[in-house]
Amino acid sequence: MGSVWRAWDERARRHVALKVLGQHSSALLARFVREQAVRVRHPHVVAPHGWAAEDDLVVLAMELVPGGSVADLLREHGPLDAGTAGLLCEQLLMGLSAVHAAGLVHRDVKPANLLLEATGTGPPHLRLGDFGLAAPIADRRFTTVPGAIGTDGYMAPEQARGAPPEPTQDLYAVGRVVLEMITGLPPSRQRAPDHEALPSHPLRPLVERLLVPDPEQRLATADAALRLLRRLPVPAAAGPPVPDRLGPPPRGRRTSWAGAAAPVDWPAWVAVVALLGVVAGCLWVLLGWTP
Incomplete structure (x- = not known):
């Protein structure tokens, strides 16, 4: 859709995405x-909390989630242990429960849209976004026939x-994830039938029930x-750490509402103030001002 910036929210006094x-x-x-x-407020959902537009510039503001995504985790570490996959799945389902209770279907559940808080070596914390x-x-107003709305492979x-749109469509995507x-x-690289990829895996019963082709x-x-999921014998999470992928904001810089970093040159300001003080003192002496 465009680009995402770390910006400073002047009203909330915090950094946002x-x-x-x-x-x-x-x-x-x-x-x-x-x-x-979308105004869903839930610990496992990250939704916009404001927007702005000026001429052709249109922006959405939302909470900053600095740990990357599940897609990043998979790309860097490969398959996840059963405990970590189960915990992430539980958090995703909790977020979807809130979304569906709000009368919405996400329609694009995939690893890239599953954001992660930067928890380090602690348990991961998933946030459903986008x-x-x-x-x-x-x-039916949001449906196009013929044509698919979503991401190939997860629909x-x-x-x-x-x-x-129906909630069961999001649940199928959860099975794929x-x-x-x-x-x-x-x-695109998973074998069919899907459950053959999970022989005797703790999460196999859930995957089988989610990937049923018939929504009924x-x-x-x-x-x-x-x-x-909570009835299954899933072990404790032992997955990879989730680092802060953004790091601290640049020191001595402020961020405008449009996301463009504006430098604050403090030494220059100090020099200007000192120079003004000298000029004022000279005028004081030359003009013979007295307190």
Whole structure:
């Protein structure tokens, strides 16, 4: 959609993530309208909390999540242990439960949209982001037929056929994500049938119930998936650390609302103030001013 900047929010007095739209077509502006309308507040969801526009510049402000994404974790470390995959899946389902309770379907659940807090060697903390394709449940106005709305490989079969938005479509995507976390393979490289990739794996029963092609036979809600997950013998998470990928903001710099860093040259300001003081003192003597 464009670029994302770390910016300083003057009103909230904190750093935020600012998504700046690139050259925007009507389709891109439609995504912007959808995303800025999402106001889900949940520990495992990161949604916009403000927006601004000036001429052709359009921006969305949201919480800053500095640990990268699950896609980064998989690219750098390969398959995740069962405990870490199970914990991330649990947090994703908790976030989706809140999204669905708000009457929305995300429609683009994939590793790149699963952001991570920078927890270091502690347990990972997932935040579901990017609501540019979100739509009200079963709202046909947000459906294009023929045509698919989502990301290839993660879309449920009925979603790829242009069916109206339903929560079960997000749950199918969760199954794809879990399978990718466990195998390290994207959907295009996963074997079929899918469950053959997980012989005797603790998360296999959940994956099987999520990747059912028929939405009527699939797990119906995120809460139902959570109940099943919590009954499985999943070990404790022992996954890789999640570092702060951004680091501290540059010292001696402030960030404008549009995300452009503006330098603050403190030595120069000190010199200017000192010079003004000298000039004032000279005028005081030359003009014979007295206190």
